[in-house]
Amino acid sequence: MELFLMTITTGVMVGGIYALIALGWVLIYKCSGVLNLAMGELTLIGAYVSLSFYEAGVPFVLAVGISLIIGLILGILTERIFLDKLIGEPVLTVIMVTVGLSFFFRAVVEIIWGTDTRVFTPAVFSMEPIRIGFLVIGRVYLWSFVVALLLLVVFVGFFKYTKWGLAMQATADDEMAALSIGVSARFVYAAAWSIAFMAAGVGGSLLGNINGLNISVGYLGLLVLPAVVLGGLNSVPGAIVGGIIIGVLQNLCGAYLDQYFPGGVKEIAPFAFMAVFLLFKPFGLWGWERIERV
Amino acid sequence: MSTTFLPCGTYHENYSQDHAWWQTGFVKGKMILLFLFLFVVFPFLEPYIAEVEFIGGVFSFAVFIVIGYYVLGALGVQLLIGYCGQVTLGHAAFIAVGAYTSTLLILQFPWPQFMLDWGLAYPVSIFVAAVTAGMWSVLFGLPSAKVKGFYLILTTMAAQFITVDFILTQYVSQIGGRGQAFSLPPGTIKIGPWLMDSGIKIYYFMLVLVILCCAGLLNLLRSKVGRAWVAIRDNDIAAETMGINIVKYKLFAFFVAGFIGGVAGAFWVSNLAAISPEHFPWFLSLWLVGIILIGGAGSVHGAIYGAIFMGILIEILNQFIMITADVFPALLMRSMFVKDGLFGLAICGFLIYEPNGLAYRWWQAKNYFNLWPFSY
Numbered sequence: 001m002e003l004f005l006m007t008i009t010t011g012v013m014v015g016g017i018y019a020l021i022a023l024g025w026v027l028i029y030k031c032s033g034v035l036n037l038a039m040g041e042l043t044l045i046g047a048y049v050s051l052s053f054y055e056a057g058v059p060f061v062l063a064v065g066i067s068l069i070i071g072l073i074l075g076i077l078t079e080r081i082f083l084d085k086l087i088g089e090p091v092l093t094v095i096m097v098t099v100g101l102s103f104f105f106r107a108v109v110e111i112i113w114g115t116d117t118r119v120f121t122p123a124v125f126s127m128e129p130i131r132i133g134f135l136v137i138g139r140v141y142l143w144s145f146v147v148a149l150l151l152l153v154v155f156v157g158f159f160k161y162t163k164w165g166l167a168m169q170a171t172a173d174d175e176m177a178a179l180s181i182g183v184s185a186r187f188v189y190a191a192a193w194s195i196a197f198m199a200a201g202v203g204g205s206l207l208g209n210i211n212g213l214n215i216s217v218g219y220l221g222l223l224v225l226p227a228v229v230l231g232g233l234n235s236v237p238g239a240i241v242g243g244i245i246i247g248v249l250q251n252l253c254g255a256y257l258d259q260y261f262p263g264g265v266k267e268i269a270p271f272a273f274m275a276v277f278l279l280f281k282p283f284g285l286w287g288w289e290r291i292e293r294v
Numbered sequence: 295m296s297t298t299f300l301p302c303g304t305y306h307e308n309y310s311q312d313h314a315w316w317q318t319g320f321v322k323g324k325m326i327l328l329f330l331f332l333f334v335v336f337p338f339l340e341p342y343i344a345e346v347e348f349i350g351g352v353f354s355f356a357v358f359i360v361i362g363y364y365v366l367g368a369l370g371v372q373l374l375i376g377y378c379g380q381v382t383l384g385h386a387a388f389i390a391v392g393a394y395t396s397t398l399l400i401l402q403f404p405w406p407q408f409m410l411d412w413g414l415a416y417p418v419s420i421f422v423a424a425v426t427a428g429m430w431s432v433l434f435g436l437p438s439a440k441v442k443g444f445y446l447i448l449t450t451m452a453a454q455f456i457t458v459d460f461i462l463t464q465y466v467s468q469i470g471g472r473g474q475a476f477s478l479p480p481g482t483i484k485i486g487p488w489l490m491d492s493g494i495k496i497y498y499f500m501l502v503l504v505i506l507c508c509a510g511l512l513n514l515l516r517s518k519v520g521r522a523w524v525a526i527r528d529n530d531i532a533a534e535t536m537g538i539n540i541v542k543y544k545l546f547a548f549f550v551a552g553f554i555g556g557v558a559g560a561f562w563v564s565n566l567a568a569i570s571p572e573h574f575p576w577f578l579s580l581w582l583v584g585i586i587l588i589g590g591a592g593s594v595h596g597a598i599y600g601a602i603f604m605g606i607l608i609e610i611l612n613q614f615i616m617i618t619a620d621v622f623p624a625l626l627m628r629s630m631f632v633k634d635g636l637f638g639l640a641i642c643g644f645l646i647y648e649p650n651g652l653a654y655r656w657w658q659a660k661n662y663f664n665l666w667p668f669s670y
Contacts, residue, residue, distance in 0.1 A: 035444045085646045092381060095447070096587055097645050099383075099580055103638025110631040222451070229448050261464075268460040271452035275437060278449055282441040 002134060007255045008248055009135050015247025016145030017207060021224045022231070022239035023151055024199030030159065030234045031168035031192030033175065034094045038102035039200060040221020045105060046071055046201020047208040047217065048113050051120060060124045060205075067201040075194030079186065083193070087185045088175065110215060119212040144206045148240060151199065155236050168192065172234070226270035230277060232287025241285070246270045301664045315512075332501055337494055348617065352609045355493035359565050362500035364601035366558035367578075368585045369507055369594065370551035375583065376592040377515060378547040379527030380438055381447050383579050384454035387434075388427045388552040390574035391457060392559025394466055395423035397476050397569055400483070402469070413484035416564070424556035430457070431552025432545050439541045442530070454576050463571040475570040483564045490564040503561055504598075507554050512594055514550065523547055584641045590651025599652040607640070608633060 021043060028036040036042075046067045053063035082101060086094050125139040159165035170178040171188040179185055200221075207217055227246040231238025253269035283289045301320075306312045316322040336358075344350045351357075367389055374380045399419035409415055434453035438446055467476065483490040490496055514520055522543045525533040534540050563569060581604075589600025611633055619626040644651065 035447065082642055082646065089649070091443075093645050093649060095381075095444075096583065097642050099583070100638040100641030100645065103580070103634050104642070105638075107631045107633075107635030107638065111628055111635070225448055225451065229445065233444060264460055264464055268456055271455045275434070275449050275452040275456070278437050278441050278445055282437075282445060 003255060006135065007251045009137060010141075011248030011251035012244050013137060013141030013145060013247070014251065015227075015244035016141060016148045017203065017210075017243075018220075018224050018227045018247055019148040019240040019243030020144055020151065020203040020206065021200065021221060022227045022243045023148065023155060023236065024196045024203065025221075025224060025228050026231075026234060026236055026239040027155065027199060028192050028196040029228075030172050030236070031195070032094075032189050033091055033172040034098065034192075035091075035233075036098050036196060037095065038098045038105055039196070039224065040218035041102045041105035041109065042071075042197050042200035043204035043207065043221050044109050044213075044215070044218045045074065045204075046197065047204030047213050048109060050201065050205040051118060051208055051213055052113075054120055054124070060120075064202060064205050067205060068198045071197030071201045072194045075192075075197040076190050078193050078197075079190040083189050084186060087189070088179070106215065106218060109218075115215050117212045117214040120209055124209050138210075140206060140209045144203075147202060147206065148243070151202075152236060152240050159236065164191065223267070223270060226274035229274050229284055232284030234288055235284070235286035238284060238286040246273075249273055299661050299664050302668060313516075333498075337497065340494075348613050351613050352606060355497045357605055357609045359493070359496050359500050361601050361605035362497075362504050363558060363562050363565070364582070364585055364605055365504050365598050366507060366554060366561060368582045368589070368597040368601055369511055370554040370558075371582045372586045372589075372591070372594065372597040373511060373523075373554070374547055374551045376586060376596070377520065377527060378523040378544065379442075379530070380435070380544060380547060381443070382450040382551070383447050383576075383583060384434070384450035384452070384457075385551070385555055385582050386574040386576065386578035387454045387457035388431045388555035389559040389562070389578070390462055390571065391430045391552075392423040392427040392556030393563050393569050393574070394462060394476075394559070395426045395556070396420055396560035396563050397478060398466075398469065399423070400478060400563075401476065413486045413488070416483050416490075417485055420557060420560040423560040424553045427556025427559065428549040428553035431548045431555065435545050435548030438544045438548065451576070454579055458571050458574050458576075462574075467571055475568055477568040478563065480567070483567065496565050499564065500561065503557060507557060508594055508598075511550070511554065515594070519543065519546065581637070584637060586651075587641060588644045588651055590653030593651075593653040595656070596651050596653035599656065603652060604637070604640075607636075611636065 021039065024042070025036060025039050028034055028039075049070050050060075050063040050067040053066050054060055058066065078101070082097060083094065086097060125143065129136045129138050130142060131137075159169060167178070167183045168188050168191065170181075171183055171185055175185060178188075204213075204217070207213075207220060224243070227242040228239055229242070230245055231240070231242030250266055250269050254266035257265050257269070300306075300317065304318055306317075311317070316325055340353070340355055344354045367385065370388065371382060371385050374382045374385075396416070396419040399422060400415055403415075403419075405415045409418070434450065434457075437449040441449065480491065481489065485499065488495055490499065515523070522533070522538045525536065525538055526540050526543060530540055559574075562573075566573070585600035585604050586597050587600070588603055589598065590596030612629070615626055615629045615632070648655070
């Protein structure tokens with residue numbers, strides 16, 4: 001029982017980090033209808049930028065703030081250089097451009113920062129975990145959870161109550177129709193990418209605090225996909241719930257299935273679960289069900 | 295089947311002309327010259343070209359074998375993405391299944407002695423590997439009955455991670471207590487009387503496989519099946535209302551794509567003589583998709599052009615880095631990353647400025663000459 005509760009708690013906390021990255025992911029989908037396969041690399045860039053500034057002596061919060069500004073600039077640049085010309089193109093083309101971008105960004109990160117693991121020194125969060133009864137919770141996880149919830153509120157409010165948010169949703173729903181009623185697709189793309197860069201930067205900075213930072217942290221961006229799919233690609237609360245479900249599931253599999261299937265069951269469980277889940281609920285829990293007619 | 299305009303003054307008079315692969319005498323002559331070059335002239339010249347610095351490395355058997363492997367791998371992706379509209383980002387998994395099936399059959403299966411003597415073990419294992427990979431592909435194609443677009447991308451990604459990172463790495467590659475890497479002892483890869491031990495033999499083997507797979511796929515595409523695939527790609531709901539059993543045809547597309555992927559994997563074994571899960575990363579899946587996007591989605595020769603472009607480009611880059619290593623040693627250290635970055639930029643550039651790929655340019659050039667002097 002104790003093991004079970006502990007596993008669940010860890011799962012929820014890890015799920016908080018997934019939810020954080022998943023938020024950036026859903027956001028770009030909700031704003032521009034694009035499946036951004038470069039999300040892991042955006043996470044890396046944000047994390048490395050804040051790491052570099054932190055190592056140069058800037059306080060952590062300020063370093064993250066700088067990474068946010070740089071993310072904003074990079075987002076606008078990405079839009080101007082790569083995505084501007086793709087407005088009105090089929091969505092698949094844009095998805096494949098994000099694949100190309102992911103290669104490019106990863107190469108840039110590797111060229112600039114190398115492939116060695118780097119850690120935030122001195123550690124930002126104290127190693128001393130918080131104890132509630134017999135439950136032990138790492139501070140990093142707790143903070144990530146709080147930030148994820150905070151961002152959730154901000155984003156839901158943004159989409160529901162601001163003109164920009166509504167314009168972004170309209171573009172995602174039908175780009176051509178949105179263009180014809182005067183929504184600036186360039187602005188929407190730029191905003192979406194900037195926000196995704198910034199969300200990924202925060203997520204990456206927190207992730208980097210857990211086990212240090214190397215290129216494989218970028219693959220966490222992929223591990224987040226099952227979470228997003230589970231919640232439904234275009235639901236912001238769905239990303240949080242999906243992230244937590246996937247985190248819990250992953251830890252449960254690690255705790256209980258590892259003895260039967262030794263090896264990487266933990267890494268693969270989300271994907272296997274997602275493949276089966278899609279068979280029964282193809283649009284996730286809260287995704288838009290598109291009804292198609294000929 | 296003709297997507298090319300015929301030259302002025304050339305007409306078809308019966309169906310067999312209309313259905314011919316090579317429609318005019320000029321095309322026939324051109325293709326014969328191409329085959330002559332590939333089968334006779336190039337193998338004869340290769341030792342001399344390989345001596346030349348810089349260019350020699352680019353045009354050697356080794357590079358052509360890699361290009362052949364890319365072609366075989368990309369054909370399946372081309373079928374799924376270009377012809378059937380089922381976006382897949384996990385094709386390396388099926389190639390890996392093919393490679394592992396073939397290797398395990400050669401190493402572990404109790405072949406009768408006469409088959410070993412006649413060199414039948416490897417050819418038979420290629421076929422079995424292809425069928426196994428096809429079945430495996432169908433298994434992961436099953437969600438395509440219900441989901442499409444983004445969600446299918448994610449399920450095929452799941453195929454990649456489940457197959458390569460879990461099943462192959464954790465279980466299959468432990469068979470026989472070899473640890474991670476399987477190696478095939480010399481003398482085990484044998485087709486008939488030929489031992490696959492030199493570049494030229496693998497090169498010929500590659501040519502035969504590529505031609506067989508291309509011919510098989512092209513013939514499928516111009517049959518009822520191919521039309522059903524194209525209908526599904528263009529609008530699957532409309533296709534269903536026309537009476538096409540879309541689940542059946544989608545799964546068949548996955549089977550054929552997996553089959554060709556299996557052939558690619560089994561072929562790659564002959565070149566490497568050793569395999570490990572690291573040879574089939576997710577990167578390879580993306581790479582294959584990149585190849586068909588650069589070559590042009592929706593045409594078999596697009597896969598070939600893309601493979602040639604990427605193969606040659608990477609090799610030129612390699613040679614360039616080698617030559618400039620004295621001046622820029624940092625470039626040599628990070629050559630892998632530079633290549634990745636350029637590959638990413640190439641994909642972006644092609645999608646933005648040349649969305650129809652190289653095959654479209656080739657089509658335009660061909661038609662310009664076909665219609666000349668009335669090329670408007």
